[in-house]
Amino acid sequence: MLIPLRSVFEDALNNGIIVSNPFDRIALVKLIRQTSKASDYVIQPFTQAERESILQACRADEHPTFLFWFNTGLRPGELQALEWQYIDFDNATARIEWNQVAGVVKAPKLPQASGQWI
Structure with a gap:
């Protein structure tokens, strides 16, 4: 409560x-x-075979997002709240600043503290 x-x-x-x-x-x-x-x-994460099946079923524009998601282990809300300004392409890193839950954007849960680079 x-x-x-x-x-x-x-x-x-x-x-x-x-x-x-x-x-x-x-x-x-x-x-x-x-x-x-x-x-x-x-928790029952996707197996490698399940991940490959999902990636094969993706449209071309969806594939990079799912590949990024599988390789980073982000929570769904963290992926939804990720903004371009927090992606450093030169160093191949992304900083997780926000989490979106039920349409509300807020700081991510611990242990992934705000501002963590992945």
């Missing part, structure tokens, strides 16, 4: 409705750790 409420205050702050987020003073990590249950969800 606290995470969606924190998000509401974060949106209000981003929209200039409030000047500070009261949740910034609350250590949610400690509260969540005490009340949350471990998830039994197991």
Whole structure:
């Protein structure tokens, strides 16, 4: 319940409705750790064969995006929020500054801290 409420205050702050987020003073990590249950969800990334199949099914204009996505391991929202200004073609790097979730652009989750080059 606290995470969606924190998000509401974060949106209000981003929209200039409030000047500070009261949740910034609350250590949610400690509260969540005490009340949350471990998830039994197991991540099942695409196999190499599945990745190759997806790449073969891509249109020519989609192929570079999916290839970049598979090779960087970005979260979907990080890929959606990536802007050209954060791509350094000379050094073949991209800086992850933002994450887009449900149409809202915000700082990416840890451990991929904001400003990390990949």
